[in-house]
Amino acid sequence: MTDARDRHLAGLAERDRRLAYELSAGVLRRQRELDTALELDRADPRLHDVLRLGAYQLRWLTRVPSHAAVSTSVELARETVGEESTGYVNKTLRQLHRDAGSGMRDALTTHPDWLVRRWTTRFGPEETQRLIAWNDTRPPLVLQSIRWSLDRLTDELRASGIDTTLAPFGAGLEVRAAHPASRIPHPPSLPGFAEGGWIVQDPAHALVARFAAIP
Incomplete structure (x- = not known):
């Protein structure tokens, strides 16, 4: 899936490519929650991904205006299914936006039931909820030094105005945004x-790799 996605995104500008990555990864991460809120069992299967993409933008991408998320989804539905589908998509997403995502908050979990049961048995309900919440968060950007020493990597990043901290257990260097409103730089930069x-x-x-002593 990653290779197919990368091939389709190769010609996009950097900003658009980042948005596409966020949408594809976010919808997969939140699919169960999205499907519950959207009641997709009632919708035309050809509209499922259209609705998921629109709902994800409304619920989690605050930088995308709600009217833009809805109108883009309506246009995508028109291209995918036809004019007759646009009213349903428009109504469904606007209703979801008015409800302020309450249906998503009512969803039990983004994880499959069998996994939640296994974790609950092993770790207890409270630890399971913490594990689910952690697993749903976006992972940080962590660099592992290869040709450069960790000290050199830290110094070079600091000289470029990039804040870092050691990853848990000293397993790499976590790159941090300069302030909460800023974005983490793209790795090639x-x-x-x-x-x-x-x-x-x-x-x-x-x-x-460290504990297995892999060279």
């Missing part, structure tokens, strides 16, 4: 990318 000084890797993966 960071110092050391062209030189192969580091790679993007989740701390959990890095810890596996």
Whole structure:
């Protein structure tokens, strides 16, 4: 899926490509919650993804104006199914927006029931809820030093005005936004990318390699 997505996004401007990545990953992450709120069992299957994309923008992408999310979804429905579908999409998304996402807050979880049952048995209900909430958050950008030392990577990023902190258990360097309203820089724009000084890797993966003593 990632390869197919990347091929379709190759010609987009950086800003549009970031939005497309956010939409595709976000809809997959929140699909169960979206489907519950939208009552998709009543909708034409050809409209499912159109409605999911629109609802995700309304609920989680605050920088996208609600009228733009609705109108774009209506146009997409017109192209995908036909004129007869536009009224349903418009009504459904506007109703969802008026309800301020209450249906989504009522959804039990974004995770499958079998997994929630397993976690509840192993960890208890409170720890399971914390685990679900953590698993639903967007992961941070963590760099693992390769050709550069960790000290050099830290110094180079700091010299470029980029804030960092050590990842949990010292498993990499987490890149942070300069302030809450700003965005984390795109990895290719960071110092050391062209030189192969580091790679993007989740701390959990890095810890596996560390404890398995993989060279």
